[in-house]
Amino acid sequence: MFCPQCGSTQSEELKFCKVCGANLFAVRQVVASRDAGEKFGWDKTWVADMFLSGEEAMRRKAAIERLQGMTPDVKRYIEIKAGVIASSVGIGLAILLYFLMHGIILSGKVDPGAAEILSRLWIVGVIPFFVGIALMINGMVVSKKMIESTKHLPESAANTTSLNASSDPRALRPPNTAEFISPDFSVTEGTTKHLSSSEQK
Numbered sequence: 001m002f003c004p005q006c007g008s009t010q011s012e013e014l015k016f017c018k019v020c021g022a023n024l025f026a027v028r029q030v031v032a033s034r035d036a037g038e039k040f041g042w043d044k045t046w047v048a049d050m051f052l053s054g055e056e057a058m059r060r061k062a063a064i065e066r067l068q069g070m071t072p073d074v075k076r077y078i079e080i081k082a083g084v085i086a087s088s089v090g091i092g093l094a095i096l097l098y099f100l101m102h103g104i105i106l107s108g109k110v111d112p113g114a115a116e117i118l119s120r121l122w123i124v125g126v127i128p129f130f131v132g133i134a135l136m137i138n139g140m141v142v143s144k145k146m147i148e149s150t151k152h153l154p155e156s157a158a159n160t161t162s163l164n165a166s167s168d169p170r171a172l173r174p175p176n177t178a179e180f181i182s183p184d185f186s187v188t189e190g191t192t193k194h195l196s197s198s199e200q201k
Contacts, residue, residue: 072147079139087132094125 003010005022015025052060101118104110110118 072143076139076143076147079143080136083132083135083137083139085132086135087129090125090127090129090132092125093128094122097125098122 002008003017003020003022003024004027006017006020008017008019010017010024016022017024101121105115105118
């Protein structure tokens with residue numbers, strides 16, 4: 001047998017590799033318990049995801065986000081954060097291009113036509129800046145309104161949504177970190193009351 005970790009040849013009696021110490025007994029158990037009749041199925045690969053309908057793909061994406069704890073509020077904060085980063089990159093790029101191109105122009109080795117173009121090249125940094133501003137506005141205003149509108153849904157629509165989510169037996173409810181389960185009462189709680197009342201007799 002070859003050790004799967006270091007590749008050295010080992011005898012069949014050894015439980016551990018004499019070179020690297022890998023657990024050969026566990027490897028033998030896995031190899032022996034593997035079902036030889038199990039066939040390869042494309043439905044368990046990424047190829048199956050390519051052929052999902054739009055509704056099924058959205059349902060699967062929502063289930064994955066629910067398992068990861070991606071609530072609408074978390075998505076909104078991520079969007080605002082991405083906007084701040086993009087706008088900061090845009091400002092930094094504009095400043096870098098301004099000073100770099102200004103230095104090239106001051107070197108005197110550029111003809112006047114190219115100098116005009118180079119002097120305005122810093123405007124490229126405005127594009128990511130405005131993309132970041134748009135992301136921040138969307139996160140602070142539009143996404144907030146969407147979250148508030150879903151919170152104010154009528155009870156019937158909310159129940160329908162929860163029924164649709166629970167119709168899938170594999171679906172889990174979204175995580176609630178604010179939920180605490182109160183502990184059960186102690187076994188001795190009732191007995192101590194009983195003992196204190198018997199002492200008074």
